[in-house]
Amino acid sequence: MVGVSVPNVANPTLDWLRGVAPPPVAGIWAKLHIGDPGANGTAQASAVTTRVQVTLNAASGGSMTLSSVSGSWSMTATENITHISLHDDPTAGNFLASGVLDNPRPVASGDTLTLIKCTVATTTPAT
Numbered sequence: 001m002v003g004v005s006v007p008n009v010a011n012p013t014l015d016w017l018r019g020v021a022p023p024p025v026a027g028i029w030a031k032l033h034i035g036d037p038g039a040n041g042t043a044q045a046s047a048v049t050t051r052v053q054v055t056l057n058a059a060s061g062g063s064m065t066l067s068s069v070s071g072s073w074s075m076t077a078t079e080n081i082t083h084i085s086l087h088d089d090p091t092a093g094n095f096l097a098s099g100v101l102d103n104p105r106p107v108a109s110g111d112t113l114t115l116i117k118c119t120v121a122t123t124t125p126a127t
Contacts, residue, residue, distance in 0.1 A: 041095030063121035
């Protein structure tokens with residue numbers, strides 16, 4: 001992960017440690033970026049504005065992996081996809097976190113890009 005949203009993930013998680021449950025997340029949608037999405041998950045966005053819903057497996061060992069994805073992105077420009085951002089709504093909602101791709105993906109207009117692997121992890125957990 002490149003970053004976790006402070007107001008939407010970090011603070012609610014820390015408040016959980018003092019007994020205040022964070023609000024549930026109805027779903028997670030991924031958006032493509034050509035660079036680091038920044039603190040709000042909006043910087044350096046791909047020309048493709050569609051978010052694709054992803055489902056994650058249960059957490060284990062401090063991380064979660066991709067369970068399923070609802071579709072692919074139909075690329076509308078030639079660009080190099082380097083990052084994704086995760087949001088709690090398909091068009092609006094809250095930014096949750098961002099990550100860098102292990103291997104940047106050069107794409108051309110007309111290509112189809114499919115997310116086949118995604119791991120969301122915390123920093124090294126205590127063992």
